[in-house]
Amino acid sequence: MAERYLTHSEEETAGVAASLARRLAPGTVVLLHGELGAGKTAFVRGFVAGVGIDPEEVSSPTFTVIQQYGGDGGVSHVDLYRLESADVEDLGLEELPDDGGLVCIEWAERLPRPMAGAVSVRISDQGDDTRELVIEGGPTRSGSWGPPL
Numbered sequence: 001m002a003e004r005y006l007t008h009s010e011e012e013t014a015g016v017a018a019s020l021a022r023r024l025a026p027g028t029v030v031l032l033h034g035e036l037g038a039g040k041t042a043f044v045r046g047f048v049a050g051v052g053i054d055p056e057e058v059s060s061p062t063f064t065v066i067q068q069y070g071g072d073g074g075v076s077h078v079d080l081y082r083l084e085s086a087d088v089e090d091l092g093l094e095e096l097p098d099d100g101g102l103v104c105i106e107w108a109e110r111l112p113r114p115m116a117g118a119v120s121v122r123i124s125d126q127g128d129d130t131r132e133l134v135i136e137g138g139p140t141r142s143g144s145w146g147p148p149l
Contacts, residue, residue, distance in 0.1 A: 002136040006126070013039050013123075013131055014046025014055070020119075020135060021050030026073070026100040028138055029115050031108035034123035039131050040106045043123060047104055048075050072099040080107040 007013040024030070030047070032040045045055040053070040058077065067077045105111070108120075119138030126132055 002134050005133045005135075007131045007133065009129055010039065010042045013042055013133065014049065016133055016135075017043045017046030018050030020121075021047045021075075021102065024102060024119065024138070026102070029103040029105065029118040030138070031111070031115065031118050031120050032104060032106045032123065033108055033120065035125065038123040038125050040123060043121065043133075044075075044077050044104050044106070047102075048077075051075060051102065070101070073101045075101055076103045078103065078105040080105065080110040 005016050007016060020030075032043060034040050041058065045058045048058055048069050049055040051070070051074070053074060057069050059067070065079060069075045069077065105115075108118075117138055120134075120136050122132075122134040124132045
């Protein structure tokens with residue numbers, strides 16, 4: 001079942017992301033979907049804060065493709081914006097969750113195939129700093145989504 005949220009600031013979006021990060025089981029992959037400027041990187045800042053990592057470390061990894069925050073067991077942040085599906089195949093994304101950390105993938109629609117067990121987050125700009133977030137799928141620490149964020 002999907003959860004829907006309307007946020008009215010970057011801080012509110014970060015709060016939803018932080019709450020989600022605290023609920024996810026180790027090794028979970030989060031697929032981020034949204035137009036350019038929708039707030040995917042801002043979401044990741046809140047997400048890393050939710051697991052105790054300084055959100056100031058987060059920048060859009062467009063040119064480095066993969067950033068690691070917090071070392072092993074931390075958060076891997078992937079940005080597929082400038083890659084084609086064939087290039088994505090060579091990244092070894094399936095191996096990233098093996099260290100027990102969490103993985104956030106921006107521009108997940110560029111993946112060549114779905115990632116089983118992943119959480120999908122769709123972010124859409126509703127105007128006036130308002131964003132709609134739709135979150136669905138994937139495992140949590142309790143095995144179910146539990147109460148709303």
